[in-house]
Amino acid sequence: MAGEFMSLKTIIRISIKYVLTSKGSTLLVSLIALLGVILSVCAILLTMGVFAGFQHALKEKILSTSPHIVISITSDENIKEYEEKLSLTEGIKRAYPVVLYQGILSKDDSLQSVSVKGMRPSDMLQKKRFLVEGSFKGGLLIGKGLADIMGIKVGQEITLVSPVGRSTPFGFLPKVGHFRVDGIFQTGTFDQDYLTVLMSMSSATEFFGSQWQLYGFEVYLQDPYKAQEIKKQIEKELGTNVIVRSWIDLNKPLFNALQLEKVGIFFVLLLMVIVASFNITSLLFMKVKEKTRDIAIFRTFGMKKKEVAMIFLFQGMTIGVFGSLCGLLLSLLGGYLINEYKLVRVPADVYLMDHVPVFFEVSDVFITIMGAFFLSLIASLLPAYRASKTSIVEILRNE
Numbered sequence: 001m002a003g004e005f006m007s008l009k010t011i012i013r014i015s016i017k018y019v020l021t022s023k024g025s026t027l028l029v030s031l032i033a034l035l036g037v038i039l040s041v042c043a044i045l046l047t048m049g050v051f052a053g054f055q056h057a058l059k060e061k062i063l064s065t066s067p068h069i070v071i072s073i074t075s076d077e078n079i080k081e082y083e084e085k086l087s088l089t090e091g092i093k094r095a096y097p098v099v100l101y102q103g104i105l106s107k108d109d110s111l112q113s114v115s116v117k118g119m120r121p122s123d124m125l126q127k128k129r130f131l132v133e134g135s136f137k138g139g140l141l142i143g144k145g146l147a148d149i150m151g152i153k154v155g156q157e158i159t160l161v162s163p164v165g166r167s168t169p170f171g172f173l174p175k176v177g178h179f180r181v182d183g184i185f186q187t188g189t190f191d192q193d194y195l196t197v198l199m200s201m202s203s204a205t206e207f208f209g210s211q212w213q214l215y216g217f218e219v220y221l222q223d224p225y226k227a228q229e230i231k232k233q234i235e236k237e238l239g240t241n242v243i244v245r246s247w248i249d250l251n252k253p254l255f256n257a258l259q260l261e262k263v264g265i266f267f268v269l270l271l272m273v274i275v276a277s278f279n280i281t282s283l284l285f286m287k288v289k290e291k292t293r294d295i296a297i298f299r300t301f302g303m304k305k306k307e308v309a310m311i312f313l314f315q316g317m318t319i320g321v322f323g324s325l326c327g328l329l330l331s332l333l334g335g336y337l338i339n340e341y342k343l344v345r346v347p348a349d350v351y352l353m354d355h356v357p358v359f360f361e362v363s364d365v366f367i368t369i370m371g372a373f374f375l376s377l378i379a380s381l382l383p384a385y386r387a388s389k390t391s392i393v394e395i396l397r398n399e
Helices: 008-020 024-065 079-088 121-130 144-150 190-195 201-208 224-238 252-290 292-300 305-341 362-388 392-398
Strands: 069-073 092-107 110-119 131-134 140-143 157-168 171-185 196-200 214-221 242-246
Touching: 008 305, 024 252, 024 305, 024 362, 069 079, 069 224, 079 092, 079 214, 079 224, 092 121, 092 144, 092 201, 110 121, 110 144, 110 190, 110 201, 121 131, 121 196, 140 144, 140 190, 144 171, 144 190, 157 201, 171 201, 190 196, 196 201, 214 224, 224 242, 252 292, 252 305, 252 362, 292 305, 292 392, 305 362
Parallel strands: 110 196, 140 171
Antiparallel strands: 069 214, 069 242, 092 110, 092 157, 092 214, 131 171, 140 196, 157 171
């Protein structure tokens, strides 16, 4: 008989039986403890899923509208050589040479400071997926936000002013040019839609001159998430006359802030699991008091103190495991409904998306489930210790 009681299988069977056969107030506390674990795990996973989904969607939006690597050349020497080296670099899908100027856009009485990006006509055609009106025919392409602010329509002529003017007998005069608007594009990013004008590189150089603000390359990769590795390779191949920045570098403050906020919210929600673990502690203390007669019988037949403690430890772990798994399933269902019906709506002009998807990361799920298991175990230790220290003599005397 003692050998049977010492069997781990028997201890687990008794633990589960005690959980399932709760009655009265003990049953109510059991349900509260179980529901607490389910809701807390579900809340943590859904919240982490929304944060991860927002980060994932934001990264995809950035990668679809912005270059994966930006190369700024500090010297105008060996530009052709740089382009050849980039074309041979493994992992690069394509590289566009760009030249950047600062100018002032004018229409009627409206003035707006803009960045004028000069590109080769063939490269500008690659941007046609962002066009919402018109097409490129050699004129300008402007962002939709800029067009809305200044009331610019496709086909209209606008005035572009270069801050680098020319000296005349009458003093310094800014250079003014008139250009036709061929199209309006929309990427969903503020700096491009509200502050950027695209034009052919030859037209930009002819109008602004050779004193460009920046000359470099916009690089697109086959795998954007290898940007840091390819960045180091580019720096090694092109030398010291270039500044190379990946999309990760350019957006690091944003993603660091989001990650910090995610961690903070996780620990706040973890308090829900701690509260649920208190319910498990209360339940097991009630169980110890309710099952004192059973404990005496088990001890009489040879069960050791540590085996008595394991019975109540397994009870707490049973609630933690079952509650965590139910919480996981409930969060998966909630995530499916949120994604399917786009329940988490956000302003598209602020967040670059009209809804936030739920994306469950394996690390978040693992840490949450393991945390719930660990807290359930910790909550069971004191009641289990109390049960193991119960005196057989006192129990039998009271009976």
